[in-house]
Amino acid sequence: MxxxxxxxxxxxxxxxxxxxxxxxxxxxxxxxxxxxxxxxxxxxxxxxxxxxxxxxxxxxxxxxxxxxxxxxxxxxxxxxxxxxxxxxxxxxxxxYRLAVDLVQLFTEVGLEAPQPVPVMRADHQVAQKLHAVSSVGSERARDLVDLQLLDSGEDLDFGQLAATCIQLFNYRRQQPWPPVIASGDQWDTLYVEAAEGLDVLPTVKEAVAWTNEFVRRIAAAAV
Known part of the structure; x- marks a missing residue:
């Protein structure tokens, strides 16, 4: 991220x-x-x-x-x-990505600008985060933050995203697709800490509701 x-x-x-x-x-x-x-x-x-x-x-x-x-x-x-x-x-x-402000951290101290680096394709990243945050006993409230950033920051292909989510959930065979996200213990605090200073929803309750709607949008795009 x-x-x-x-x-x-x-x-x-x-x-x-x-x-x-x-x-x-x-x-x-x-x-x-x-x-x-x-x-x-x-x-x-x-x-x-x-x-x-x-x-x-x-x-x-x-x-x-x-x-x-x-x-x-x-x-x-x-x-x-x-x-x-x-x-x-x-x-x-x-x-291949590298945020401009990270490049500036290098150039501002006299180092050469690093080249973009390979990062996981966005549909795989979304699928893995949805699987992690919906797992039984998950403590990954931070993924609610990341999912909002990926939705706003990427031009997501929801058809491709649905196919990737279905493939991953079927492969891991731990919980069914589409999942329902429910707030876990300590998520209020964990979410607020992860969301501090970022352009995301302010409370975990709102973030959970948003994520469940996000899942519905993805599921509806399945062929």
Whole structure:
């Protein structure tokens, strides 16, 4: 989301990606790039133990890493990086995006402008967020924020979106499509924190109602 919308989306400290290569190949290529570096930055990859959440198939569990970044040979920061697999071709045809205000963060301190980077196609991102926010016991009130931003910021093809949602929900076989979103414990607070300063609905009650209407719009576009 941050790569798409920059400072106009919620703050996050981690970075998620999906791989199209085998894990060993992805890791090898990533480590080579970190060693080669860019504009004085370099780094190393530290693999962490994957979680084992109850009732979540192993294929859906993200592999966590820490990316230890240096600048001119001195320790600079650590980025939490989580890697998933190419579940339903969601990494096969990426969009290339990089928000202007993120580019300016580099150029304003004298670094060269970074190039757009591959991001998950919007229909896959919407489908995954709808699945996550509608899961039993979900704590992902933040996805209500992201869904509003994707709807307002992208020219969504609702026919394609419906097909992708149906495919994902059928593949995961956890809850039926179309889902009904219901507010969970602590969602009031979680939503307000995620929505702070953003152009989205102010309360979780309104956001849940909006999201259920969004689901109905998608479902109605199914062929």
């Amino acid at each position: 941050a790569l798409r919308y920059g400072l106009l989306t919620r703050f996050t400290r981690d970075l998620d990606a999906a791989r199209i290569q085998p894990l060993y190949r992805f890791r090898s290529d990533f480590e080579e790039s970190l060693v080669a570096g860019w504009a004085g930055f370099s780094g190393r990859l530290v693999e962490k133990a994957a979680p084992s959440p109850l009732a979540v198939p192993a294929a859906y569990v993200m592999q966590p890493f820490e990316v230890k970044l240096d600048y001119r040979g001195k320790s600079w920061c650590t980025v939490i990086f989580e890697l998933g697999h190419n579940e339903l071709g969601d990494a096969d045809e990426p969009e």
